[in-house]
Amino acid sequence: MLFKLRRVKLYLGLILGLTLLFCFVSSIAEAHRPAFPDGLNKSANTAFQLDDIDISQAIYQVLDEEEQVWLSFYPEQSSTQVAIIQLGIPVLEETKSFRPKVALISPSLEKIDLPFEIPAGFGAIVYESEDGNAIREFHEPFTNTKSWILIEDQFEIVENGIHYVVIFSDTNQSGKFWFATGTKEVFDFSARSELNENISKVKSFHLPSVVLPTSTKVPRKDISKQTDTASESDEQKLESNERNYFKSTNGYLIGGVVVLIIVMVFVRRRFT
Secondary structure, three states, rough: OOOHHHHHHHHHHHHHHHHHHHHHHHHHHOOOEEEOOOOOOOHHOOOOOOOOEOOOOEEEEEEEEOOOOEEEEOHOOOOOOEEEEEEEEEEEEHHOOOOEEEEEEOOOOOOOOOOOOOOOOOOEEOOOOOOOOOOEEEEEEEOEEEEEEEEEEEEOOOOOOEEEEEEOOOOOEEEEEEEEEEEEOOOOOHHHHHHHHHHHHHHHHHHOOOOOOOHHHHHHOOOOOOOOOOOOOOOHHHHHHHHHHHHHHHHHHHHHHHHHHHHHHHHHHHHH
């Protein structure tokens, strides 16, 4: 009886392990939770509200000329006292000179000169990419996209109440960007259709707004060369990358099943 109980526990443990592997692989592409605001968040009154800032999340949006993108969060909705500030842009010819800035607006900060109005009683601190700091190229393997990370910093929160994050350009540049915050990865049982949609949106975001006639390279001063070529159409690259992602995901699942079967066969032979 004891032997059978131990064997049942072993089988249950293996099944649980495989289930967790499946959940991890299926949702890992959404570990940095994506969001795509409607573009109306151009003032404090229409700011797009972030989730708990301890949760890893990324906002994908376009900054238009002479406008700002406003995000907001409430520190009391989170257990962290540090807001991660990370700003990136897709690796594209059209963005190689795009240098947006980030203003964190809080009632605990002193008022400074900004090229836009902020709510009364609030101050700000500005984060920007500096010439002395190398811009890091980042490859996201699950969506197979590349970005230049312009800003990586953090803000220590000392007061509750609404805070704002504003992405802006004091030279009126426009372009694509993503803003990320949080470190805690929260996995969920997302529907396959939702996962597919998010992957497609992120991939599309990293494609050129205008298809260039020839491939281009970015001079290697503080950033790496752009590796995209014009040999494939944008749709072909998108479909190819999606197939590669799901091939990789299915490979993990098939491998896990094979390992589970081998272990179960070994256990059966061992104890029969």
